[in-house]
Amino acid sequence: MFDNLSDKLDKALHVLKGHGQITEINVAETLKEVRRALLDADVNFKIAKEFTNKVKEEAMGQNVLTSLQPGQLMVKLVKDELTELMGGEAEGINLSGTPSVILMSGLQGSGKTTFSGKLANYLKTKKNKNPLLVACDVYRPAAIDQLHVVGDQIGVEVFSDRGNTDPVAISEAGIAYAKANGFNVVIIDTAGRLAVDKQMMNEIATIHKAIQPQETLFVVDAMTGQDAVNTAKSFNDILNFDGVILTKLDGDTRGGAAISIKSVVNKPIKFIGTGEKMDAIDVFYPARMAERILGMGDVVSLVERAQEQFDEEEARKIQKKIAKNKFGFDDFLSQIQQIKKMGSLKDLMGMIPGAGKALKGLDIDDDAFKHIEAIIHSMTPEERSTPTSLNASRKKRIAKGSGTSIQEINQLLKQFDQMSKMMKMMQGGGGKKMMQMMGAMKGMK
CATH class of the missing domain: 1.20.120.140 (SRP54, nucleotide-binding domain)
Incomplete structure (x- = not known):
């Protein structure tokens, strides 16, 4: 990022x-x-x-x-x-209506439909809301199908009327359906165009006037840089929207949109999209983003993500296993799964102060754990619980089964052994000692 x-x-x-x-x-x-x-x-x-x-x-x-x-x-x-x-303080989303109506606007290709799903998923899982997605893009081929696929992925109902070509009527019918069926948030996905045009602006202005949403959000592709800012200004002149959503921040984005947009339209960036998965959505915190841009990391967001995936009962079990020297590859695998749930590895590395600079040039992708998982899955239950049982013939069998080399298996065993020792040290109140050792090693460079 x-x-x-x-x-x-x-x-x-x-x-x-x-x-x-x-x-x-x-x-x-x-x-x-x-x-x-x-x-x-x-x-x-x-x-x-x-x-x-x-x-x-x-x-x-x-x-x-x-x-x-x-x-x-x-x-x-x-x-x-x-x-x-970039805005100073983070801005929340207005959910005051019964139901709360959120109107999504933006150009075609900005990621509006996908982000409508991400927002619905965020409100459902983090805010305990019961959202309804409404398909109002009557022009783009398969736009309604796309929203239905997104809704199925996250378990959120989608309201659509395939025979109707009037987006105002569809949006009003969607809100009426939400009121009658106990939905407390309605997210309306509108049509986009390849460029700003009069017809598009008139249409979205008409929808906006008819439904009077609590929140109007402008979705923009961060990779378009200054063009994103200019488009935001055109939309704001017509809609006077409440906030901006920046998508595709996980790409090789230059950052111009994130830095300039608040200054130009005087509207806050409320959310950012940081990946393709449905949970790749973050509230935009200007101070945290400024720290990341300056290579200071974003430890607060990292801790928040870790806490979301943290299983207290599982942690207690692992603590007991570490104390008894019974920490095995099944436990290691469960730790990897928790890390993967936190988001893309590249994004997580960017949150660790100095890590981005230290790992510059290295290709960090979400498949980084793939060969480790393949090796562990090729082990028998006994081998996973007792890594010391891995002799030469067993390693040869595991290498063949996982499509890796014996050298990679040896490397994993070495790393696993080092990690186990470190965890044992941290358990026994040796955290301070470990920090002193790390400090001494740093001084030797």
Whole structure:
């Protein structure tokens, strides 16, 4: 997420992060590089210039040059200003109606239909709501079928009227159906076009006026950069929408839309899409995003995701097994499953401070655990519970069954042994000792 921008900002701030002499000249040079990095990320020139001017003003006002840690203070100022530029505080979704009506708008290809499903899934699983999806895209071939497939995936009902070509009538009928059948949220998926046109704008304005939604959301593909911002402005002029949803943030996105959009339309980014799965949806936190862009990670979001997947009873069982040296590959497999449920590995790595930089150039994909799972699934129950029983002939059989090599099996066994020792150390109150060891190793580099 925003890899190129993160790299360029890191290089720009590198001089100031060091302990060398900080002068007004290299502060100005650094901010010039910061502005260049923002422009390369497709941030509007005016916004980029205003941003660096504000940071410079703040820097001079806080006596950065004479502070004990000028580099860190400067990074903090950039982070604070980025946070402010992206909206400052996270904005919630308005669910005040009975039912609450949410109107989805955006261009074709922005991921609107898929995100309607993600939002329904989020409201169902995280907010204990009973949502209804309403298919109002009467133009795109198979759009209604697509929404039905999405609804089936997440166990949410979809209201559609295939013979009807009037989206206003369909949306009104959908709301009436929701009221009669106990649904408390209605998400209306409208038609998109390949470009902004008069017919499309008139149609969505008519739907908006007829149903008076509690929340109107504009869905936009983050990878379109500055074009996304311009499209948002066109939609906002007609709809006066309540918030923005940025999709495809897991792609090689430049970040311009996320940084510029709030400033241009003065509407908050409410949610972001971070992958293809139905649970790949996050509330947008400007401060956390600013930290990620600056390579500081996002530990709070990482902990929140871990807590969502955390099974307290399972954790207690594993603690007992570790204490008795009975932690086996079945337990290891269950830990892998929990990690996979937290989201894409690349996204998770981006939440760990410094990990993105350390792992730069490595191809991290969601299949990273595939060969480990194949090896474990090729073991007998006895071998999984007693890894020490794996002799040469057993390894040969497992390698053949899993399509891997004996070398890969040996590597997994070594990693498993190291992890078991580390977990044992953490169990026995050796956490402090381990941190001291890690600190000493770091000093040896």
